[in-house]
Amino acid sequence: MSDKASFKILRGTKQEVKFEQYETPVSEGMVVLDAVHQIQAEQAPDLACRWNCKAGKCGSCSAEINGIPRLMCMTRLADLPLHKPVSVEPIKAFPLIKDLATDVSWNFHVKKKIKPFKPRPPDTADGTWRIWQEDIDRVQEFRKCIECFLCQDVCHVLREHQKHDEFIGPRFLVHVAGLEMHPLDTEDRLEELKKAYGIGFCNITKCCTTVCPEEIAITDNAIIPLKERVVDQFYDPLAMLLRKLKK
Amino acid sequence: MVDYQKFEYDVLVIGAGGAGLRAAIEASAGGASVGMICKCLLGKAHTVMAEGGIAAALGNVDDRDNWKVHFSDTMRGGQYVNNWRMAEIHAKEAPERVRELEAWGAVFDRTKDGRILQRNFGGHKYPRLVHVGDRTGLEMLRTLQDYGIHQGIEVHMECTVIRLLKDSDGSRVCGVVVYDREKGRFQVFQSKAVILATGGIGQAYEITSNSWDCTGDGHSLAYEAGAELIDMEFIQFHPTGMVWPPSVKGILVTEGVRGEGGILLNSEGRRFMFDEIPDNYKHQTADNPEEGWRYTQGDKEARRPPELLTRDHTARCIVREIKEGRGSPHGGVYLDIAWIKEKIANSEEHIKRKLPSMYHQFKQLAGIDITKEPMEVGPTTHYIMGGIHVDADSQMSNVPGLFACGECAAGINGANRLGGNSLSDLLVLGKRAGEYAAKFAGENSLDGLDEAQIEAAAEMALEPFGRNDDPQKGAENPYSIQSDLQKLMQHNVGIVRKEGEMQHALEELERLGERAGRVHVAGNREFNPGWHTALDLTHLLTISEAIARSALDRKESRGAHFREDFPEKNTDFGQCNHITVKGPDGKMRVHSKPIQEMPEELKAVIKEMG
Structure with missing residues (x-):
């Protein structure tokens, strides 16, 4: 590995952005976040970026590195071509605040609108439930989500088409799947999935699955089964007929 | 006059990790209007890093387990300088707090008969840690977050508290001054009770498992407001970090x-x-x-x-x-x-x-x-057992209206914390902090704000922008001071300690303090990490001094505190805690305080458990 590497970091606010180039020493095992920190400490003290755990567990340091949405703390320089500058940009599906920090508050508003967990009454007198491990393996996969919002970033419904008012995005479809498939949950969110959550906008291009740092099979395990439930509920001709007859 | 936006709440929670969220949920359930301030985005707190599990004597895997065993394990692990009442409450209430999490949607790993699975951990006699693989902290934090957002709590993200406000006669805490990260504007929160749940101090050391935000803010804010810190010398160095x-x-x-x-x-x-x-x-x-x-x-x-x-x-x-x-x-x-x-x-x-x-x-x-x-x-560097001195039942500090819970509060862990006891601690004592803060708020009214204190806080915060910016003339970079402080503490007040090195650390801390007074911040107030680092330095300097002074005074080795010059335990030191306060002259004082004798029934429990 060379001793120094160059980084092209997108800097600025909503009003004006431009790439600034920095050179910084590289040491063994270094990740992109280390480089950003070094640049911050030595050359650009007001360079804005978010980070917390630096171990891929909090999902704060999402960025686009050489155009690919990734966590800066889990991207090793050794895995990047260093003969040319490494470009580091903020995620694009949300408004820019400054440099690498974006306004992700929309995500927090969306989550609040999703119907919360509603458990069935406890199974036993001591107020507890009996749940089998095989019944929660899938839900546990969804609950690995660290809310880095990289899936939201690459989802073309949000990124290109800006359907933030009609579609909750892959992160929250995973969240809904985690609730819907929770063995204790009794709430019904199918009507919302179809309308307010806009699941129909997803045309399963699987971009979200590709970028998920937790390797959650977002499309196959969360979105498609939810789509099937919506179809069963609202578009199954036999079920529709039965419903009509009942009326 | 400083410009600021104003908010009012019955109870204000500082910190949105496990302890802060649990406290906020309880305060809200107690009928209080609740505001929560967090330095980061919601759900990013250091609690996500907790891996192993939540210690609670459910007895699902080994039915010999019960609160008495858990209590004795905690006291033994803490080398008996723990607050025994806190350890008792913790061991008794942890199972209920875990079951509650399940009712709020947490999905823990299961036993073969469908109950919550528990695993072995250091210092726990029986398999006791409720877990989800090795991401228990994330599960817990997300559960509290997803439940909490529906409890009417108002969350103020990416806001940093720079000062606790006291009422006009200086007795009660009545609010805080905050700066918001995005715009760098000031905000004032007025409240009847304040709960500190700000977590740890790991960033005072070079090698740490802690996030950037673990800079001891709560410890230092409380100290400045007149609260007692207790046993600051006890810092846990987790044996296994990556090298x-x-x-x-x-x-x-x-x-x-x-x-x-x-x-x-x-x-x-x-x-x-x-x-x-x-x-x-x-x-x-x-x-x-x-x-x-x-x-x-x-x-x-x-x-x-x-x-x-x-x-x-x-x-x-x-x-x-x-x-x-x-x-x-x-x-x-x-x-x-x-x-x-x-x-x-x-x-x-x-x-x-x-x-x-x-x-x-x-x-x-x-x-x-x-x-x-x-x-x-x-x-x-992993965890600080020491922290804000609080009442075991209510979690209120010696400053009326100021509560603390989670890592920034102290007592339960004594000289060494058992793995898994922090997640249970923040549930049990976080809940109590919320409950008693809401009660306190119900019995007290909003106190008037003292504009002079607000003005002073804002002025102090903005100072680094106006200073000389020429390094040739002594201007300092906040990042280099932080890094020098981390190295100093790592090498002089680390795992193995001796008098000379700690004296050296204290002298150097004074020098770093002088340098911090010359810090210049470049750029403007909007989302400026350099400015943030400059503000953090005040906290890091205060807690580092408290750690070094307390460690210097404990002339024995006990739990996580190991003195090369006093390698043995000493009975006298084993009967006291160290209290750190700000003296009337503004200087830091450390004195020892005898530990209250354990009641007979708890002594009997310890004896029974061997």
């Missing part, structure tokens, strides 16, 4: 690896943990590898392997091996879980299922497959 590559040094490797059968080896391939077993744990510890293995696999007749001795002891054994030249190539020792392939078929799958984040972490950051080869590990 290679350099950029990941300090990142935590969960104790769960050892709970699942992982063993510690030196460069000679020797399981060195068998070489020294403390007397008070001898009867509980296996004396051969076979028995140790059987324990990790649930054999009730077997005693625990020495790898699962308390963290203070394990960390020191590792340091001994490294110092005596039996360390690994990058200055650690080996932690091996891959060896279990000798014992179980399909061990690779088993390890990946039990320790998925560890597998991931080593694979991605170090290029090591832990199912096939050993990890290199060494001690990392």
